[in-house]
Amino acid sequence: MELHEAREKFIQAWGAFGSQWGINRSMAQVHALLLISTEPLSTEDVMEQLNISRGNANMNLRALIDWHLVDRVLKTGERREFFQAEKDVWTIATHITRERKKRELEPMVKLLGEFKETSGHSAEVKAFKKMAGDLHDLTGRIDAVLERSTRSDVQWFLKAASSLLR
Amino acid sequence: MELHEAREKFIQAWGAFGSQWGINRSMAQVHALLLISTEPLSTEDVMEQLNISRGNANMNLRALIDWHLVDRVLKTGERREFFQAEKDVWTIATHITRERKKRELEPMVKLLGEFKETSGHSAEVKAFKKMAGDLHDLTGRIDAVLERSTRSDVQWFLKAASSLLR
């Protein structure tokens, strides 16, 4: 496969993959593009290479910075900003995991916890509380596992271990 | 909190949660409704309780059956079909995980593997292959972890362990 074709496929696939997981296509594509670019890119580079508008490029670059997946870079003697992606896949995975955990999983755990106080003693109420409680336990456990596996000390260990296995 | 309010909140939250993760709102809501219903429901019950159309109810019930999250149930002396959700949260988590792994993760692992054969020796090509290879390793590892943690023997063990801890 030629580089050009491979890059194109990669960007498209990463975009589609993202949108299946609730991340918008452009954001994922911008990320993909930066991942496989050796040099930092300007907003215009991103616009051109992905055929997207300035507004779109800007919004998604900022979103990626929020997620700690992309950094702003200043080149000496250049006025405009450049962008480069974090390239270490463990770090990428960690940042994505922590961000989604914080934004989505934690609020769900909290809400499920609140259902403990549902009033009544009917069979209906008991069944409801059982389900809410079980889900609370499950999401709480998942939360704990993710917390542990994304802690920077664990990350450090895993990185070290994986470099030994190379 | 009153049961009625709690149920409503739960259904809405589960729907919103689902849509953040690429599962459509109605499907998640139908699932939520069945999860907290003590008796199996008919298509009409679902339509009424969620204010959705027959077509929508039918499509999403079938999708949930595909995902092994819901079973068809026949009541003696009743002609129409009833639906009930799998209630064990470990089993639910397993089925969701396996289904998404199969539909989305595995194809991505496969695609990333194909990039190994990208031709050329320039720095650009090397950088591309490095990234694709790293992502291939990472997604492959995630795939393996999920495979292990959703195998029925592990499930059996975890269920047994968690019932001992009750």
Add this chain to the structure above:
DNA sequence: ATCATTTTTCATTTATTACTGAAACTTTCT
């Protein structure tokens, strides 16, 4: 302080995804 360049915002447009509802189909009963 001015002006040229770059970045950000946001009302409007466009694209995508999901839902509706009526018709077609299937099943089961008499």
Add this chain to the structure above:
DNA sequence: AGAAAGTTTCAGTAATAAATGAAAAATGAT
């Protein structure tokens, strides 16, 4: 076989999410 009850399909419509592009704001050089 015909009718009644129930299920599925799918073309058309609606709702939602994302992108555009032009204007406003910010930046920084002179």
